[in-house]
Amino acid sequence: MKTNNFLKAPLTINWAVTNRCNFKCRHCYSRTDPTQELDSGTLFACIEKVISAGVLSVNFGGGEPLLRNELLEISAFSADRGLRVSMNSNGYLIDRKRALDLKAAGFSKVGISLDSHVPEVHDNFRGIRGSHKKAISALTHLAGAGIKTSISTVICKINHQSIEELTEFAGRHGVHQLNFHNFKCSGLGYSNKDELDLSSQEWKEFYIKAMKTKQEVKGLEISLDDPIIASLGMKTETDSFVKGSVCGKLSLNIKSNGDITPCGFIPIVIGNIVSDELKQIWDKSPVLERMRNKKPTGKCSSCKSYEDCLGGCSARALALTGDFNNPDPHCWVHEP
Amino acid sequence: MRAFRNPDVLWREEDESKAQAYEELEKGEDVEAIGTSVLFSDGVMLSLNLIATEIWKLCDGRDVNEIIADLTGRFEVDPDVLSKDATTFLSELKQKGFIYYED
Numbered sequence: 190m191k192t193n194n195f196l197k198a199p200l201t202i203n204w205a206v207t208n209r210c211n212f213k214c215r216h217c218y219s220r221t222d223p224t225q226e227l228d229s230g231t232l233f234a235c236i237e238k239v240i241s242a243g244v245l246s247v248n249f250g251g252g253e254p255l256l257r258n259e260l261l262e263i264s265a266f267s268a269d270r271g272l273r274v275s276m277n278s279n280g281y282l283i284d285r286k287r288a289l290d291l292k293a294a295g296f297s298k299v300g301i302s303l304d305s306h307v308p309e310v311h312d313n314f315r316g317i318r319g320s321h322k323k324a325i326s327a328l329t330h331l332a333g334a335g336i337k338t339s340i341s342t343v344i345c346k347i348n349h350q351s352i353e354e355l356t357e358f359a360g361r362h363g364v365h366q367l368n369f370h371n372f373k374c375s376g377l378g379y380s381n382k383d384e385l386d387l388s389s390q391e392w393k394e395f396y397i398k399a400m401k402t403k404q405e406v407k408g409l410e411i412s413l414d415d416p417i418i419a420s421l422g423m424k425t426e427t428d429s430f431v432k433g434s435v436c437g438k439l440s441l442n443i444k445s446n447g448d449i450t451p452c453g454f455i456p457i458v459i460g461n462i463v464s465d466e467l468k469q470i471w472d473k474s475p476v477l478e479r480m481r482n483k484k485p486t487g488k489c490s491s492c493k494s495y496e497d498c499l500g501g502c503s504a505r506a507l508a509l510t511g512d513f514n515n516p517d518p519h520c521w522v523h524e525p
Numbered sequence: 526m527r528a529f530r531n532p533d534v535l536w537r538e539e540d541e542s543k544a545q546a547y548e549e550l551e552k553g554e555d556v557e558a559i560g561t562s563v564l565f566s567d568g569v570m571l572s573l574n575l576i577a578t579e580i581w582k583l584c585d586g587r588d589v590n591e592i593i594a595d596l597t598g599r600f601e602v603d604p605d606v607l608s609k610d611a612t613t614f615l616s617e618l619k620q621k622g623f624i625y626y627e628d
Contacts, residue, residue: 195542196539196563197539197540197541197542200535200563200565243537245535245536245537245565246535273535365567366567366568410567410568412568427568427570430563430570430571430572439570
C-alpha cells in the first residue's frame with residue numbers, strides 16, 4: 190500500500206533565524222552568509238506562509254539560534270500553529286531555565302553539535318574553551334525538561350575513527366539520536382577541507398564501520414545521511430521515499446535574510462520567503478527541477494548504484510566541481 | 526483492539542495527488558501507485574496510496590473490523606482482499622510505531 194510520490198511542499202524547512210554565532214568552528218558553512226535578519230513581524234508572516242503551503246516542521250538553526258532574542262516567541266508562534274519545532278544548537282547557552290523555556294515555547298527536539306567525545310578536541314575544534322562541558326550540560330537540562338535530544342557530529346579528520354566512543358558517549362548521555370553528518374566542504378569547510386576532509390577510502394572505511402555499529406547498537410538511533418553509502422548496499426533513512434540527496438525533494442533552507450536555497454550547503458538562492466510564494470518556488474524553480482532530475486555523468490554513467498545514490502551529495506559535488514550534477518567527489522567507486 | 530494514530534507522527538494529504546487518484550478511480554483505473562499522503566516520524570517516512578490513507582485516517586479509535594466495514598462501503602474492493610491488505614498494513618504501522626492499540 191506504500192507508494193512513491195512527489196510532494197506539494199517541503200516537509201521541513203531548515204531556517205536560520207540569525208547568522209550570529211558565539212563559536213568559531215573550523216568547518217562552519219555559514220560564516221559568509223548574510224548577516225541581515227528579518228524582524229519578528231516579517232518572520233511571523235513568513236512562518237504563516239510556509240504553514241499555508243503545507244510545511245509540517247521547522248528546524249531552527251543559524252548561526253546559533255539562541256542568539257536570536259525572540260527565539261522563544263518565534264517558536265511558540267510556530268508551534269501554536271501546528272508546526273513541529275526543533276533546533277540545532279551548540280548548547281552553550283542552555284541552562285536549566287533556558288531548557289524549560291524552550292519546552293514551554295514548543296520545542297519538541299533539540300540537536301546539540303558535538304564533534305568529539307574528548308573535551309579538548311571538541312573545544313579546540315569549536316574555538317571555545319569549555320564548550321564540550323556546556324554541550325553535555327545542555328543535553329542533561331534538555332532531557333530534564335522533557336525535550337528529545339540528539340547529537341550532531343560532522344565527520345572529519347578529528348573524529349572519523351571514534352565511532353565506538355561517540356556512540357558510547359551518546360548512549361551514556363541519553364540522547365535519542367546520533368547523527369553522523371558528512372563533511373560538506375561549504376564555507377569554512379571548503380577553506381579548511383585539506384586539513385579536515387577525509388579521502389574517499391577513509392569515507393568508505395568510516396561508513397562500513399558506522400553501519401556495523403548502527404546495526405549492533407540498541408536504544409540509540411544512528412543516522413547516516415550520505416547517499417553515497419548506496420554503493421555499499423546501505424540505505425539512508427529516507428531511501429524508501431527519495432533517492433539521493435533530500436535537498437529540494439523533502440526540505441528547503443531559509444537564510445536569516447529570507448533567501449531560500451535548496452539546502453544550507455548549496456549557496457544558490459532560488460527565491461526569498463518575504464517576496465515569493467513558497468509553492469511557486471517548490472513547483473517551478475529550475476534549480477530544484479535540475480536537482481530532482483540529475484543525470485549520470487562521468488563514472489556515474491556506468492555505476493550500478495546510481496539509481497540509488499543519484500550521484501551522491503549535491504552540495505559536495507557543487508562545492509568541489511562547480512556542478513551539483515557531477516559525481517560526488519567523496520565517492521570511492523572507481524571507473525571501470 | 527482499537528487503533529490510534531501516534532500523535533508524534535507528522536502527516537498530510539497531498540491534495541493534487543488525491544484529486545488525481547479519485548479522477549483515475551472514476552475511470553476505473555488502478556490507483557494503487559498514486560501516493561495521496563505522506564507520513565513521517567523520526568526520519569522514517571511513508572507515502573500512502575488512497576486506500577492506505579483512508580485506513581490511516583480511520584485509526585481514530587476504531588477496531589480493524591470497523592475500519593474495513595467503513596472502506597468496503599465507500600470503495601469497490603473485495604472485502605477479503607481488503608481485510609488481508611489492511612491487516613498487513615496496520616501491522617506495519619504498528620511495527621514502525623506509527624499507530625498503537627488499546628483495548
